[in-house]
Amino acid sequence: MNVKKFLFGLLAVVGLQAQAALVTINFDSYVAGTVFAAGTDFGGVKFNENIQIWDSNQIPGTSGPNAIINNDNFGGDLSGTFTTLVSSFSVFAGDNCCDLDSVTLSVYDSAMNLLGTDSFTNQAVGQKLQVIAAGIKYFKLTQSGLVDYDDFTFDTGRGNTVPEPASLALVGLALCGVGYVRRRKA
Numbered sequence: 128m129n130v131k132k133f134l135f136g137l138l139a140v141v142g143l144q145a146q147a148a149l150v151t152i153n154f155d156s157y158v159a160g161t162v163f164a165a166g167t168d169f170g171g172v173k174f175n176e177n178i179q180i181w182d183s184n185q186i187p188g189t190s191g192p193n194a195i196i197n198n199d200n201f202g203g204d205l206s207g208t209f210t211t212l213v214s215s216f217s218v219f220a221g222d223n224c225c226d227l228d229s230v231t232l233s234v235y236d237s238a239m240n241l242l243g244t245d246s247f248t249n250q251a252v253g254q255k256l257q258v259i260a261a262g263i264k265y266f267k268l269t270q271s272g273l274v275d276y277d278d279f280t281f282d283t284g285r286g287n288t289v290p291e292p293a294s295l296a297l298v299g300l301a302l303c304g305v306g307y308v309r310r311r312k313a
């Protein structure tokens with residue numbers, strides 16, 4: 128292998144890793160039927176409504192069977208807050224059955240300025256909604272039809288170019304590997 132090409136490629140990958148810090152909350156480790164109070168921190172995202180862990184019979188395309196549903200206004204709108212600013216947000220919405228579901232995702236900055244929206248209408252399949260924008264603090268999901276939500280995915284990285292310790296360890300390992308290859312060639 129061309130060692131220089133390999134190293135440049137590796138550094139490019141490490142750079143991307145340092146910039147993106149994607150977190151996905153998939154709810155699959157919770158017991159279906161459990162109700163969580165509004166404001167519970169699920170690892171970077173809090174909801175304004177009480178939510179119930181909902182066995183969705185798995186919306187096609189999602190992580191696993193558990194989704195969440197608004198427990199106050201059953202299957203209704205959902206809104207929440209990120210504990211740190213995020214630079215992208217996606218969520219899977221809808222279900223795999225029957226009724227016609229329409230969902231709009233709106234995201235806002237700390238001053239409640241609208242940063243972007245995404246929406247869909249579909250009867251039998253859920254769909255991923257996504258907005259990419261700097262400084263996302265709040266979101267709202269407005270819907271018609273009973274709607275489940277799953278796979279809340281957000282990027283807590285903000286273009287930070289300082290490599291993370293894990294990335295540095297990766298570079299160290301790669302350099303060891305390069306040294307090994309060189310010794311074998313010699």
Ligand SMILES: [Ca+2]
Pocket residue numbers: 153154155189190191192193194277278
């Ligand atoms: Ca899930």
Ligand SMILES: [Ca+2]
Pocket residue numbers: 221222223224225226227228249250251252272
């Ligand atoms: Ca439906």
Ligand SMILES: [Ca+2]
Pocket residue numbers: 221222224226227228272273274275
């Ligand atoms: Ca539905």
